[in-house]
Amino acid sequence: MRIAEVIGTVTLSRCHPSFQGARLRLAVPMTLAELQQEQPLAAEPLVVWDDLGAGIGSRIALSEGGEAAQPFRPHDKPVDAYNAALLDEINL
Template sequence: MRLAWVMGRLTASRRVTNTPAGAWLICEALDAEALDNKPMHARPRTKPMAESLVVFDHLGAGEGDVIAVAESTEATNPFRPDKIVIDAYCAAILDTVNIQQ
């Protein structure tokens, strides 16, 4: 699991039949350097983002939120026993992140 910042939403004109209701989010993967307790919108981007993700969400995350992302097989666990095509899932919407080094 890793943390990501929600940059926006993705709109698709079609969906796979068994995909549950929810939203697709465009997210930026975050590392410890990016999580410096400043609001995400207050940070000027000095270099391109390292990695972006498309994340399925049915928790209601919005633009600017920091979320916990489950990937790969773990992303489908909340929907078992149904088989769905999701590679990244919003497992939590985080209020605060505290890093101690």
Template structure:
């Protein structure tokens, strides 16, 4: 699981039938925990399926790979990344 920041929304003209009703977000993975308080810094942009109703500038937990589609089983969905939690506060000791 990785921490990322929502930077935008993706709109599709045509999509796979399994994607009906999906919300796709553009997220930027944070390189270090110190980047939590920084504005968007221009890292790699990833398109992720939004399972939580996140909004612009929200910090989120993101799953990638086969684990990203796991919450949607038994339905087969063509995704490689999903937002699985909206983070209110991150505390690192």
């Protein structure tokens, strides 16, 4: 699980039927230096499935890979990243 910052919303004109009603966010995973605000965000953004209602600028806990699809079992969804938690505060 990684920490990421939401930078936008993904809007689809056509989508896979299992994405009906989904909220997709664009998030950038953060390094320790970025969390300490010593560097600007530099990683490549990811499309994240969001059931929790994250807004732009929110910090989230991001689950990737096979673990990202686990909340949808036994149904299959083509998801590579999932918003597992909204983070209110991070203490380093």
